[in-house]
Amino acid sequence: MKIQKANAGVLTNFEVLDFLRSRGAKIDPMGCLGAVAVSECKVYEYILKTPACNQTRESIYEFVKRSEGFRLAEADKLNVINWRPSSTADAYAMIEECGKRFSRDERGEACDEDERVQEFLDMVKEVLPAPPKAEVETAEAEAEAGVEAMQE
Structure with missing residues (x-):
């Protein structure tokens, strides 16, 4: 990858996700060997758990x-x-x-x-579309666990 224009501006998570999809990133790092770096697959997997995946x-x-x-x-x-x-x-x-x-x-x-x-x-x-359900449910479960731990 070659940097065309350094500090040209900021990118939203959606733009990063779109870029990684165009390069062939997948959740399974073994499925995208050669197309993108393993680190890019990890970033792709992380961003799929944010609201950007539905935008x-x-x-x-x-x-x-x-x-x-x-x-x-x-x-x-x-x-x-x-x-x-x-x-x-x-x-x-x-x-x-x-x-x-x-x-x-x-x-x-x-x-x-x-x-x-x-x-x-x-x-x-x-x-803006709602974030993925799994992320919302995980956050709610963590919040409930924190409240229960404080009560004990």
Whole structure:
């Protein structure tokens, strides 16, 4: 592989996944010998467990277009695309200074921060496809196990 243009920009997980698919990456590293490196197969396997596996270029473009009113930085957009927040806590963890940014609407008028965050999350849920079920179920099981361990 030859680098054409160093630091040309950031890539979403979807773009990396798309690239690896075009090179012939598979979950089974033995199935892609010669086509791609084993490390690329491992990256491919990992990204298949993220929300990127269900995304399309159209859904990403739609998100970028509809998120303009939320005054997000490029890094924030990248985080949201890659990890698709589903709760207020996720949004605050992913978006730098979320409270300050979301306390004003697209016209710059003051508004309820919590309502604005929920409006953003509703838009994300509408535009970006849900993450794979196995990943969601695993996260829920881990959370339940953590709660049970704390109770004991």
